[in-house]
Amino acid sequence: MFSKHLTKTLKNVPYSMRKPSYSTAKESIPKYDVVVVGGGIVGVASARECLCRHPHLKMAIVEKESKLAMHQSGHNSGVIHAGIYYKPGSLKAKLCVEGLQLTYSYCDERKIPYKKVGKLIVATNEGELSNLLDLYERGQKNNVKDLEIIDGDKIKTYEPKCTGIKALWSPHTGIIDFIVVCNSYAKDFQSVGGDIFYNFHVNGFSEAPDADYPVCIETKSGETLQAKYVLTCGGLYSDILAELSGCSRDPRIVPFRGEYLLLTPEKQSIIKGNIYPVPDPRFPFLGVHFTPRMDGSVWLGPNAVLAFKREGYTWFDINLSELWDALQYSGFRKLASKFVMAGTEEMIKSIFTSLRVKDLQKFVPDLAASDITRGPTGVRAQALDKDGNLVDDFVFDMGDSKLGKRILHCRNAPSPGATSSQAIAKMIADKLEEQFKLS
16 A cells, blocks of 8 residues: 555656755754654665655755765665564564565566575584574564475575585575665655755754754754754664763664675676575574675675774774774673684684685585685674673664654664665654654
């Protein structure tokens, strides 16, 4: 119903690439009913959903970069996840399964290319079989379609170069370029009257003297907007934005860099779809995997190492203030103490990529170190509580002050946020309607 309503709405409102301007002059400050801070895929999807439900509202997105989807949304593996891993009955499971269907339907309507290449979760030894069966049962309870446990011989049907004793086959897992999806959401948003401000780096919220638009959104360079209500979807800076309106810093964002390797062009054809390991329940991340991309390249990884800057994509990207903020946080210190050996191993493998090849050879023995080059990186906004636990669910927050009660913070939208973006957006739009009485 929503999709049909949106399509009808977009036909009635011509799309225009409007470039709104802002000013420091008091009489010309733009004013909006709702402003969304953050131009990643969750923020843009949420703005789109809200405005398409309430096209009479005046809405804007503000983004600190010159383009949308510049960080987590544009530096992920590009996998459309099916919803296998998540605890049955959890919000993550529900939103992922729903999000997959919404993503495919949306992309079919908008002619956005994707590929249903499927995914194998491969057990390479007997000790992994019980965990593999647990995953199958989770997937069944989560209503993931057409999951199948297959024997080692059938693995070759899907991945001729892959070796394992059993695998979980997920035929509806796909790949896509989420930057293209995010930009399409933005076009929808602008087509129904929304504005997007780029290079707008929010560093404060204050009370404006205007009773109708009481929230003043400020940047370091002095630009301002006014709004009745604000939604923040700040990703790597979500805790900082929350603190600006009087919320606690907990849960804290600690950045972890994921470094990918690339198959050389002459070897790309040996990988047909996604190949994942059976995750080790002792560790918080999924482990290295093989991921084909829409451009034909094949990504291998990622690992997980502490980033020395919230947007630190290399070892040489260092922000001492942000690094100290992570290191002195009790939650990070407790997490690090649990995984000293694993963390040290990840750092060593980051430097010596040949060691990572050995992990990959468990699945594709034909791989050699000469087939691998260093590839792209991404930074994950990992929310941690003060006890060192990874926050694995959605966190929304509001301040207690008169100003704070007009600002809703989406502090954690855990992976797979891109796959689930439209389902998350529906949930956030519901929450905006509830909190701010939008009508």
